[in-house]
Amino acid sequence: MWFVLPGTSFPDGVRKYDQTFFSFASIAYERGEYDQYPEFDARANPLAFLYRVYQHTVPPPPDPDEELRRRDEEIRLLLRGKKVPERKLPKLPSFSFDFELQNNYFRRLFVLTSERVQRAVEKGMKEPDAGSPDRLTLGVWEHRTVKHIYRFNPSFHIGPPGGRDSVKTTKMILVDEIVPSFDEPFWVVPRDKSYFFVTDSGKLFVSRPVVKGKRIMEPVWNDPDRPILGALTDTNKDTHFLFGRVKKGKDAGKSFFFEVSDRPQAEFYNFDPAETRDAPEPLRTAVEYGLALVRAKKVTLQDN
Secondary structure, three states, rough: OOOOOOOOOOOOOOOOOOOOOOOOOOOOOOOOOOOOOOOOOOOOOOHHHHHHHHHHOOOOOOOHHHHHHHHHHHHHHOOOOOOOOOOOOOOOOOEEEEEEEEEEEEEEEEEEEEEEEEEHHHHHHHOOOOOOOEEEEEEEEEEEEEEEEEOHHHOOOOOOOOEEEEEEEEEEEEEEEEEEOOOEEEEEEEEOOEEEEEEOOOOOOOOOEEEOOOOEEEEEEEOOOOEEEEEEEEEOOEEEEEEEEEEOOOOOOOEEEEEEOOOOEEEEOOOOOOHHHOOOHHHHHHHHHHHHHHHOOOOOOOOO
């Protein structure tokens, strides 16, 4: 089983709810991991290039001299007993992502950022295209095998003059675009041609395929009084269960779980915290979730 809590932006074995920082992780690939090289191959792994292009959209830091003058003015206002005006910090553009792995290999990349950034990487540009829309888009990048044709260079004395050779490589292409219903870090669960998204705030959305145009998202679980707090995956059956706790109402304090689907059926479960009082986090929560599924006969433990 793979224990995962929504709230991170990197494909680690264990994701902790309060981890919201951005981090690059090694991406398994047939010929190694691209972060071993000084430059990422944009055709094979667009993540680093997406982030580099995204950085061009981030507002520059304030001028140090201007910042000192502003601080001095605030101090003078405080000494006079006057109110200091509230400073409005610039909102940083969105950049969240998640991976889909298949047989320990990187298959799909889901990136939530501006359409300008994704269009630029798709075209091989190093900076955002000023003519592209600046709206938020969730792009789906997928591995595809392509065949490159190379002509021999006579100056290298390799191969016959005018000869050609070919090599098969993989590259990432933008295969889908989704109109997002959220702007926060997420965890994705692909199901056939549909994608389920679990957000940091504890909501569940689904995006189904469309015949024409961009995909949209539909809310599946959007109850602020019953937020999703974590998930557990049965890797043997490739089933995903989401867990939460009721905050208000007659069932306040009760824990529940349900399997990821477009029609979730929540079930309550009881758990004695004394069973895991000596276990550190996140093991404590992982054991709680695992025992809840075993006792509800949703998963079966294998005998050693």
